Each structure stands twice: as structure tokens, then as C-alpha cells.
Amino acid sequence: DAKTTQPNSMESNEEEPVHLPCNHSTISGTDYIHWYRQLPSQGPEYVIHGLTSNVNNRMASLAIAEDRKSSTLILHRATLRDAAVYYCILSGNFNKFYFGSGTKLNVKP
């Protein structure tokens, strides 16, 4: 199964943009790139996903490198409620969503 690599933790100031990186150098042509986040005491929640093109939704933007070996989740204006663990996942194998260690995002007021 294709693996992802993320920094263990990042810190941001409130109201500023946050760029969360993910490396996935072994990604295959059919793998989608998914991002989930897990707030304290909750199950993970879907944030965004994409295949090749950059994607935007109300929560975030996903920038995918041209060679697809890396991607960046962009939170345009971080709030205190965005403090969570963010997971980057590849979903190439049917139903097998494997979560890594994720990036713990701390947002400072």
C-alpha cells in the first residue's frame, strides 16, 4: 500500500493561512489523495480529496504537484477550531483507507 509522509506537528497563528504538506512518492496513477482531520475526542472527518487537479471546497484547498508525488492542504484562515490532527491518505486499494500518524496542527490565538 502506498504510504504518505507528513510532519509530526505544525503551528499557526489564528487568521493566517496554513500549508500542510504531504509526500507520497510511491503514489500510483489511480490513487486519490484524501485529507481527513480529527478533532479531540471525535472521529476523523473528511476535508477534501483530489486526483490530479487542484481542488477547492468550503473547508480548504488541495494543491497537487504536477508529478503527484506531493500535495499540500491549505487552510486559508486558520481558526482555533481548526486545531486537530490532519491525515493525508491514498485510497488506491479498494476500501482500504490506511491512516498514517498525521500532522498535529496547533493554532495560536
Added chain:
Amino acid sequence: ETGVTQTPRHLVMGMTNKKSLKCEQHLGHNAMYWYKQSAKKPLELMFVYNFKEQTENNSVPSRFSPECPNSSHLFLHLHTLQPEDSALYLCASSQTPGQTNEKLFFGSGTQLSVL
């Protein structure tokens, strides 16, 4: 509210007890999952059910026994657990099995403590 409900939220059990975790999804999905999240470890995929049929058992010990009576309900039966089985057990569902662009919807989990 994500549409996936897990009960109980917290469970304390002894090593000789038998208990069951319940998951119900109100989203009309056809795939359901059990994940285990131990302290300071990544989520581990345990079981996958597609259209009520088990399609994945990720080398889970037999003291964990899943049951999926229909596409909306998923159980995890527990017996003779060990203290190292203490963890947050998460249930998830998705719409169409086998689609690589599927979204997972998680419940809030059951925090299990084995004494």
C-alpha cells in the same frame, strides 16, 4: 452529527467479560468499517464489510468478532480481551464499495478500557 452513531461512548470491562460495540449509519451506505486507535498510534483498519459481506480482516485476533446483519448496522463482539486492547474503536461507512474516491464518514467512537 455525521450520520454514524456508535454506542456506548465509553466502556470499561474486565478481561473475562463479553461485551459488544454497536454502530449504526443513517446514510444509506453500503460499506462499513471498524478501526482501532490506540494512544499515540495511527488508526488501524480492522475489518471491512461491503454489502454485509466481510471483505477485509486485517489480521485481527479472534477475540474480536465482527457482525454485520445489514448494511446499516455493524457490531464488534468482544471477549477475553487484554489490557493492550484498550483503545478508541471507530466505526465508519462509505457509499459505494471499491470506489477509490470514496468519502469515509466516522462515528465518534467507543473508548474502551480493559482492566
